[in-house]
Structure formats: C-alpha cells, structure tokens
Amino acid sequence: MSMQSPSRFAVLVFTAIIFFWSLLLWLPISAADGQATAYHEALFTAVSTICVTGLSVVDMGTHWSTFGNVVIFLGIEVGAVGVLTLASILGTVVTRKLGLKQRLIAASDGNALRLHRGAVSESQAVRLGEVGGVLVTVALSLIVIETVIALLILPVFIASDDYQHWWDAVAHSFYYAASAFTNTGFAPNPGGVEIFAGNAYFLGCLGLAVFLGSLGFPVIFSLARWVRTRQHLGVHVKLTIVTTTILFLLGWLVIWLLEVSNPKTIGGHDAAFGIFTGGFLSVMTRSGGFANVDINALNDQTIVVMDLLMFVGGGSASTAGGIKVTTLAILFLAAVAEARGVEDLQVFRRRIPVDVLRLAVAITLWAVTIVAVSSILVMQLSGAGLREAVFDTISAFATVGLTTGLTAEAPPAATMVLAVTMWLGRVGTVTFAAALASSERRQLYRLPEERIIVG
Template identity: 70%
Template sequence: MSTHSPSRFAVLAFTGIIFLFTFVLMLPISSENGHFTPFPQALFTAVSTICVTGLSVVDMATHWSVFGDGVIFLGLQVGAIGVLTLASILGTAVTRKLGLRQRLMAASDQNSLRLHSGPVAESQAVRLGDIPGVLVTVAVSLVIIETIIAVLILPVLLLQPDYGPWWVALRDAFYYAASAFTNTGFTPNAEGLAPFDHNLWFLVCLCTAVFIGSIGFPVIFALTRWVKTRQRLSVHVKLTLTTTVILFLAGWIIIYLLEFDNPETLAGQEPWFAPFTAGFTSAMTRSGGFSTVDIASMNDSTLTVMSMLMFVGGGSASTAGGIKVTTIAILFLAAVAEAKGVQDMQVFRRRIPNDVLRLAVAVALWGATIVAVASISLMHITGTEFKYALFDTISAFATCGLSTGLTQNLPDTGVYILTATMWLGRVGTVTFAAAVASSDRKQLYTLPEERIIVG
C-alpha cells in the first residue's frame, strides 16, 4: 500500500489533529483556573473530543475556560465530519474544484471497502459521482441540524431558574446541539442533564439529534435526494434504517423489563415516565452518551444488554461508533443464508457480495479483540469488577460516552489504555488494518483448496 493511500493518510492526519488539540488544551488559557492541564488529561480529552466519544477524566463543565470550551466545540465538528471528508472539503475550497483525489479520499471516508488497493465496483453505496452531493450534505446538515436543535432547546435553558445570562444559555444550547448530533454526550453545565431529566421536549430534541447523527451522512444524503426526486433508496439505506429501528425498539423493551422494578433507576420514577427513560437510554446506547439515570446502579443484566448495543453502535460513515449496524446485519444475513442452505446473502431483493461479509467478519473480530485486551488490562490495573471494566471499555471503543464511573477515577496508565481504545474505535479497525498492511504485494498464484471442519 502506498504511503499516500487514504487509510494511512487518515491515521496520520487524525493522530496529528489529536496531538494539536492536546497541546492547545494543555495551555493555561484553556483551563478555568489558568494552570497547565496535565498531559494525560489533555490527551484523553482531545481524543474523546475528536473521536466524539464523550468520556472524560475531568469535570467538563468546570475545568475548561470559555476558550477551552470553544476548542472542544470545534473538535466535535472535526470529529463528526471525518478527517478524509474534511480534507476533501478543504481541498475543494482551495482549488475551487473537486478533483479525483478529493473524491477518492471522501469516498474512502464514507466506505471502508475503498481502503484497499485495486478496482472498486461502482455498485457501492456511495459512488464517486455522489461524492459532491455527500460533501454538501455533510457540511449543510452539520450546520442546519445543530442550529435547529439549538433553537428548539434554547427556551428550555432560558426558562431554567438561575441558569445564568442569556448568552450562557445560547452558548450551551449550541453546545448541547453539537454534542447530541455528533453523538458525543458532553454537557456544558455542572449539573448535566439533572435539571432536564423530566423535560420531555428537551430530551426528545436530544434523541432526535442523536438518531440523525447516528444513521450516517450517506443515508442523510440518500433520504434528502429521495425527498426531492423519489430516487430508489439503496440497500445500504434500507438496511441501516431497518436495523437501527429494530435495535432501538428491542433495547427499549429489554431495558424497561430489566429495570422497571429497580428502585435505583426506573422504579424510582413516575410510572408514566419510566418507559420513556428506558427508550431514552436505549437511544443513547446508539452512541449518544447522555444519561438521566445512574448507570452504575443498573442491574448486571441491563449493563450486559447495553454493552451489546454499544458494541454495535450506529450507522456507517456516521458520527456514531461501534462496529456499525450494517456489520451486525450482514453477519445475521450470512447466518440466515447458511441455515437455509442458500449460497448468497439476500435482502430487499438484492444479493450481497461475499467481500462485504469478509469485511464484516474482520470488523467484528478486530473490535472484539480490542475490547477484550483493553478490558483485561483495566481489570489488572484497577482491580475493578469485570462488568465495569467491560462496560467502560466498550463505551470507549464504540465512542459512546456512557460510564459506570470507572473512567473518572482511572490512574494514568488506565487513562492511556482507554485513550488508545477510543482512538482505535474511531479510526476504525479496517482503516488501521489497511494502513499497516502491505497490500501492494499481489499473489499471482492460487494455492490448492482443502476444507477444514468448522463448528
């Protein structure tokens, strides 16, 4: 693979941006007390921001100054757009045209199948001809959706007693909107969501922003085009939306059934509001990161279910993390095809090629390996229980931001472990593997075939 490949460029550029933000956040101007922020805390915050994760090892509402909050807000936008897409947009702005290199970079950011060398079939979910429209969708949707959400929740903040001057409410409205749409989960006020934990309007607005951000920019682009031209929706769009809705509803029902009698969570709320809280929690496991209940007080069975939902995450080329909903859908379709004795995976009257299955298996396997290694390392370093180490590790890998409280009390070694986990989760296991692989070497022969026993 060439050193100029999109995958290696993504890794290098992404890492470079992280260290730039780390340096800025270490400066006294970025902290409220005017002191230098230690490197581990600044690095973790920068990674959590650029990776749109939402985990923190400092109090995000009180530690950072107005300047620091501005840096973090900018980092959320960079992380949401994606490094290669951002590079394509900047290149287009400079050259006044969208060249082939910019198209290829943006296409690689939207579709992992383009990271490998060689020809790519134009039956991809995102064609090169669609890239200009996708880039416009990324930039426009980021501005419009965050602005709409900020305007919708601003009255709630203004009517909140003792919230502060109007400009603070305005700033926090845009902060909340950006944090929701980018699926980060940072809160700008010291009380977090506590003042709004029963405000249906506020919470529904956050859920809406999280959902839109988690389905992916290619899906947003396709839906926008469908509204205008009624052009047929691709299998990727249908599979993303279908799987997302199924996982959300399943999570909603299961979380409610597991927690409705827990006095520390749902049983302590009004009977009419407890189902909504279960739905809100299910939505946040898509990678939203907001929470209105104490995660550590949930039953072990609930934490396990939430860990599974977080590991899946949201849609491809979205602001969400995880192995992606289409990955788990492809694995399920492969299992169904095998059970039926059908050679090809089929869905929505279309056939899914086998290279997509190979990529799905690779993503799931690498993701599980990263989570396992990080969880075991945290258990060894902190002596914490497996359920807490696993939950926070998956939250870091899936860039979700929900926490049992373990992350806030980690030693520096544990901070570095979760930092690396977030980095790998956002860079993408496929991107990282393609970056370090030497795929330029072509094998010009085929070895003899021999079957092995599986299962």
C-alpha cells in the first residue's frame, strides 16, 4: 500500500529515520556524561535534527559527546535533502536505478501537485528529466557551500581563546556551516552563537549560508545551469528570488524600526551594528534559528512581525520550513487579480493555473490549523502565555529554531506537541494530507453550479 503512494512511502521513510536517530542519541555513548539521555529528550532532539529545526530541550553545547555531535551533524545533512527526496534516494538504493517512480517522488519535492497528478503538464520547477541533475545539485550544494562557509569562518574559531586545539576549531566551523546552510540553527559549543554575537563577519557568513539554503535546491540548480548555459530562468525561480528578497528587506526595515529604541536588543548596539542586527534577524526568520539578541527581550510588535515572517518561511524544496514564499506570492497575486477584476493569475508574462492557487489555499489553511491547535495545546500543557506559545509553535512548524525560552522550560508533554508540530512542518501539509488519503478518486461527473455569498 505504501509503495503505491509516494507520499505515504515518504512519510514512513522519514519517520523511521527519526526513530532510528532517536535510538542513537539515546545511547549512553552519545551523552557527554556517559549516561543515557531521557528518551523523550533524545526523541525531541532527533526530530529537531532530521527536521532541521534547531529547537532543543538540552544544552547542545555541553550535553552531547563527540559521538553524539557526529550523529547530530550527520542527521542535519540527512534531513536537509527533504522528505520526498529521501524516499526517492532510498528507492534508488533498493532498485539500483533512478526509475520513473523515484523520479516522480523526487520531482514532487519541487512541485506538490505531482502527488496527485503525476507528471503534470505545466512548466515545472523540476522536470522529470532533470531530477538526476537536481539530486546531484543537492549533494554538491551541501558539500561545496558548506565547505566554503566553513573555511570562511574557520579563522574566527582559530583566533578565539575558547579553542585551544585546531581540530576543535575545524570541527566546529564545519558544524556551524552545516547548521547554517541547512537552516537548522544548532551550535556545538558552550555558549553557542552568543560568544560571537558582536562579530559581524561571523554572523554575516552564517546569514549568507542561511539565505542560500532557504532558496531551495531547484533554484540553486537553475541558477547553476544559468551560469553555465544562460538558459532562461523559469517563473518559479524568479518568483522565489523576488519574494524572498522583498520579505528579507521589508523584515529588515520593520524589525530595525521596532527595536532601534529597545536598549535590550538593537538599541543596545551602536548604530551601524544595530542596522546589521535587524538584517541578521530578518534572515534568520527564513528558517535559520540563530540569534545574536535575546528573543524574549524583543518588543511584542517585533514578535508578531517575526511570527509572520517565520510562518511564510523560505523557498519550496529548500531546507527552510513555513508555507513557502511562492505560496504567499500566489495568494497575493490572486488577491491583486481579484481586485483588478482579472480572471487569470499572471506574473512574469505567464499565466498561473487555477490548481496552483487551490494548492496554495490548502497549504495555508492546513498550516494555520496546525499552528492554532498546537499553540492551544502548548499553552494548556505548559501554562505559557499566548506570546511565547505562538512564537515557539510557529518556530517549530516552520522549522526555524528561534525560541523565547519556552521550549527548554516546557514539560515533556508540551515538548512532544512541539515535536509533532516540527514533524508536520517538515513533512509538509500536502504530503501529509496525501498520505492520509486512502485513495485518489477521479470524479467522472460535475454537479450543478450554484454561487454562494462570501466576504
């Protein structure tokens, strides 16, 4: 049954990997003190690792041993490639070839419409013939970009008084690079990113890695192909880049304006670094998870703005979470078209099919429902306020990793709610809904039409 449903197969594979990683982290060898970690903590960390979220219920810089950190590092890389891509790779390993089924599953990571429609007819972010190239791009991106970022930040670790051995500096530079590019946000050192909170160069490198990771592998593949062949960039690539850039710049401006007078955050820095911090926090809402200020010290208005930015997230088929920037763009284009009385959704001299709009609406409604239910449960189980519960829940769903401090202090029952929320956010609302569906039914007739009043 699961083999006949790509989405169901993908969910089973992804969940099995999470439980396998939880068992590895549960082992005494994974903890720095040689004692077995409480299983609910190991499971939460495994979910956060494979879902590339970055939320934690233990001190990531001191709790885990070298073996545990290696397990987490490998888990970050495994989780970065995506749920459906993981399933396609496993299918390829089993069958020893990249067959049509594996191509369809992997291509669905670039367009969720394929979960129901197979090789849909409209122009795709990833065409079936390009799936092999995209899988290669995923691997090369992880290796090349993470290596470059690691080499860029390595001098910072070597110059730090906290690192007495060069091998520790090298290990942590690669860990940070992987954590940034995969949009995870874990830090392997005691004190985390806070010890570099005033280093604009180090934070800038992390921000660049997060931004690249949030674009999505199909976009990176298309840009790499454009550099080689100057082949025309598709609408998906253009819309992703434009929307991501607009949200980043708008978030930068708004966060800076709201926090420039707050002495506990941006207002406590000099003018230039305060402006930089606004941009850094805006990038991190893409799904990065690093912060150089106390999130809980932010103004309520800023928290709401970051809630909205995190909820949107990054690009499709990326390491970022959220409803994705293209989903927001489609909803915005639909609103503009309706206001102008235009029947078709149009962008970059192309028409967007109606089924794409239906998918965008479904994704958004599923996401709102999940966040609302999870927030209510977290408030009930932890006694937290609305501000903290909603922020950490959206951070979990959008696999961001930023926290007000609630996650580390919440009781196990509340953290398990957040773990499920992370899982749902990384699996994807459409993939999860398709996996729940018992079968696909094709309706061979149409009922009479009748309009209702809305709005």
